Amino acid sequence: MNKNNDITSLLELLSDRDLSILESLRTHRALTTALIRRLHFPITGEPREPGNSNGHATEMAAAVATIRVLTRLESRRLIARLSRRIGGVRAGSSGITWQLGPSGERLLRARHADPARRRYSEPSPSFIAHTLACADLAIRLQELARAGVIELLRLEAEPEAWRTFLSAHGARAWLKPDLFAATAGGDFEHHWFIEADCATEHAPVIVRKALQYQQYAATGVHQQEHGLFPAVVWVVPDTKRQSAIRAALAAEPRLREPVAAGMFQVVTTDQFPALVTSAGLANP
Numbered sequence: 340m341n342k343n344n345d346i347t348s349l350l351e352l353l354s355d356r357d358l359s360i361l362e363s364l365r366t367h368r369a370l371t372t373a374l375i376r377r378l379h380f381p382i383t384g385e386p387r388e389p390g391n392s393n394g395h396a397t398e399m400a401a402a403v404a405t406i407r408v409l410t411r412l413e414s415r416r417l418i419a420r421l422s423r424r425i426g427g428v429r430a431g432s433s434g435i436t437w438q439l440g441p442s443g444e445r446l447l448r449a450r451h452a453d454p455a456r457r458r459y460s461e462p463s464p465s466f467i468a469h470t471l472a473c474a475d476l477a478i479r480l481q482e483l484a485r486a487g488v489i490e491l492l493r494l495e496a497e498p499e500a501w502r503t504f505l506s507a508h509g510a511r512a513w514l515k516p517d518l519f520a521a522t523a524g525g526d527f528e529h530h531w532f533i534e535a536d537c538a539t540e541h542a543p544v545i546v547r548k549a550l551q552y553q554q555y556a557a558t559g560v561h562q563q564e565h566g567l568f569p570a571v572v573w574v575v576p577d578t579k580r581q582s583a584i585r586a587a588l589a590a591e592p593r594l595r596e597p598v599a600a601g602m603f604q605v606v607t608t609d610q611f612p613a614l615v616t617s618a619g620l621a622n623p
Contacts, residue, residue, distance in 0.1 A: 346446050346449050349415065349417070349442065349446055352415075353417075356379055356408070357412060357417075359378075359379055360375060360378075360408070360409075361412075361418070361443050361447055362447070363378055363379070364439045365439060365447050367470065368438065369421070369436050369437065369438045369462070369471060369474070370471070370474055371433065371435065371436050371471060372402070372432050372433045372435045373433040373434070374474055374478055375405055375437065376401055376402055376433070377478055377482065378478055378481070380395060380404055381395070382394055382395050382396070382397065382398055382400075383395065402433060406432045409435075409437060412443070413440070415442055416442040416443070417439070417440050417443035417446065418438065418439060418440050418443055419437065419439070419440040419441075420435050421435075421436040421467065422461060423436065423464060423467065444456070444457055465539060468537050469517075469537050469539075472535035472536075472537055472574075473517045473518060474496075476517075476533055476574055476608075476611060477494060477518055479611060479612060480494060480520055480522070480615065481494070483612060483615060483616065484522075488612075489524050489615060489616060490524070491520065491521075491522055492523055493519070493521040494521075495518065496518055497515065497516075497517060497518075499519075500515075500516050500519040501515045501516070502514040502516075502560075504555050504560055505558065507554065512551070514552065514555045516532040516533060517535045518532075518533040518535070519531065519532055519569070520533065524616065528567075529570070529615075530565060530567060530568070530569035530570070531569050531571075531572055531615070532552065532569045532572070533574060534548070534573045534574065536573050536584070538575065538577075542583065542584070542587035543587075545573070545584055545587055546587055546588065546591045549588055549594055549603060550591070550593060550594065552571045552602065552603075553593070553594065556568050556602065570601075570602065570603075571603050571604065572603075572604045572605075572606065572611075572614065573605045575606070575607055576607065578607060581605050581607055584605045588603055588605070
C-alpha cells in the first residue's frame with residue numbers, strides 16, 4: 340500500500356492541530372481558509388482552543404501559517420479545495436473553500452469506526468453559502484466560549500442537531516435545525532435551535548419550519564429531558580430580511596398559540612452574539 344494512503348503512516352505524520360482541522364471539516368462539511376484560521380490559528384491575545392498554546396503575532400502571520408498547513412494537507416489528499424472562491428479572486432487565499440479529500444475522509448472514517456463512506460463532490464454555490472453561514476455561527480459560539488463570555492455546554496451541527504418525533508397523526512417526523520447549542524451564563528442554562536438564513540427561502544417556507552418547531556415543542560420531549568425548550572433563532576444577513584421574517588411569523592395565526600409565545604427570535608448576524616450573551620433578548 341502506498342505510504343501516503345496508509346492510515347497508520349498518515350496519523351504518524353499529522354499533528355494534533357492537523358487532526359483538529361480534519362475533524363472541523365468533517366463536522367462542518369466545508370470551511371474557508373479564513374474560518375479555519377479563526378478556529379485553529381489564533382493571534383496572540385485571542386482566546387484559543389484548548390491545547391493550542393501558540394499565538395501568531397499578527398493576523399497576516401496567522402493567515403500565512405494557515406495556508407501553509409492547508410497546502411501541506413492538500414498535498415496528501417487529506418483535504419481538497421473547491422473551485423469556487425468565496426469573495427472572488429480579490430479574497431485571495433482567505434476565500435478558498437476546503438472540504439475533506441479522499442485520504443482525509445478515509446482516515447476519519449477509520450478513526451471513528453464509521454462504515455458509511457461520504458462522497459465529496461463539488462457542491463452547488465447555494466449549498467456552500469449556507470454551509471459556510473452555519474459554520475460561521477458555530478465558530479462565533481466557540482469564540483464567545485473561549486473568551487469566557489459564555490459556557491458552551493453542547494454544540495451540534497447537521498445531522499447531529501436533527502430531532503425525530505411523532506406528529507399529531509402518529510407519523511414519524513424530522514426536525515432539521517442547522518445548529519443546536521446549549522450555553523450557560525451565571526446560574527442559567529439556555530438552549531438554542533439555530534437557523535442560518537441566507538435570504539433565499541420564501542416566507543411560506545420559513546412559516547412551515549416555524550410550525551414544525553411548534554409541533555415539536557408540543558410533544559414535550561425536549562422539556563421532559565432538559566426542563567426547557569430551546570429558543571428558535573433565525574440569523575439573517577440584514578435588517579430588511581429580519582423585518583420580512585418577523586412579519587411573516589407574526590401574520591401566521593397558528594403561531595399565536597401559547598406554545599409559540601416567546602419561542603422565536605430573528606436577529607442579524609451582527610446581533611447574534613448579543614442575543615446569546617444576553618440569553619433571552621426579546622424582539623423589539
